[in-house]
Amino acid sequence: xxxxxxxxxxxxxxxxxxxxxxxxxxxxxxxxxxxxxxxxxxxxxxxxxxxxxxxxxxxxxxxxxxxxxxxxxxxxxxxxxxxxxxxxxxxxxxxxxxxxxxxxxxxxxxxxxxxxxxxxxxxxxxxxxxxxxxxxxxxxxxxxxxxxxxxxxxxxxxx
Ligand SMILES: [Zn+2]
Numbered sequence: 682x683x684x685x686x687x688x689x690x691x692x693x694x695x696x697x698x699x700x701x702x703x704x705x706x707x708x709x710x711x712x713x714x715x716x717x718x719x720x721x722x723x724x725x726x727x728x729x730x731x732x733x734x735x736x737x738x739x740x741x742x743x744x745x746x747x748x749x750x751x752x753x754x755x756x757x758x759x760x761x762x763x764x765x766x767x768x769x770x771x772x773x774x775x776x777x778x779x780x781x782x783x784x785x786x787x788x789x790x791x792x793x794x795x796x797x798x799x800x801x802x803x804x805x806x807x808x809x810x811x812x813x814x815x816x817x818x819x820x821x822x823x824x825x826x827x828x829x830x831x832x833x834x835x836x837x838x839x840x
Pocket of ligand 1: 757
C-alpha cells in the first residue's frame with residue numbers, strides 16, 4: 682500500500698514538473714527573439730545583466746544620467762526608439778528619468794522582486810528590461826517617473 686502511494690506520488694510529481702512551462706516561453710511574443718547565448722555574445726556583461734536578467738545598474742553610474750542633449754534614446758539591444766530627450770528630467774535618483782515613453786515601443790508588466798508590486802518596463806520589440814515606472818514624477822506633466830538603466834539605452838543626438 683505504501684509503495685503504491687509512493688509510486689503514485691512520484692507519478693504526480695513527474696507530471697507536474699514536465700507540465701511546467703519553460704521560462705523563456707514568454708519571450709516568444711516579441712518581434713526580435715534571440716537565445717540567451719546570442720544576446721550574451723552581442724551585449725556587454727552589464728548590458729546583458731540589465732536587459733536580459735532584469736538587473737539594475739549602480740545609481741549615478743550612467744553617463745546618460747546627466748545627459749540633456751537633444752536626441753532620442755533607443756534600445757541598446759535592438760535600436761527601437763524608446764524615449765525622447767524632451768521628456769527627460771533630473772529626478773535626483775541617479776538613473777536616467779523620463780516622464781513618458783514613446784508610446785507603443787515600451788511594454789509593461791508587474792514584478793514583486795523587492796517584496797512589493799512595481800511596474801516593470803521593457804522594450805516592446807525585443808523584451809529587454811529597461812527599468813520601472815513610479816508615480817512620483819513631475820506633477821506638471823504626467824506624474825510618472827520612468828526610472829531607466831542608462832546601460833539599456835543608446836543615445837542618438839539630433840542632427
Ligand atoms: Zn529592444
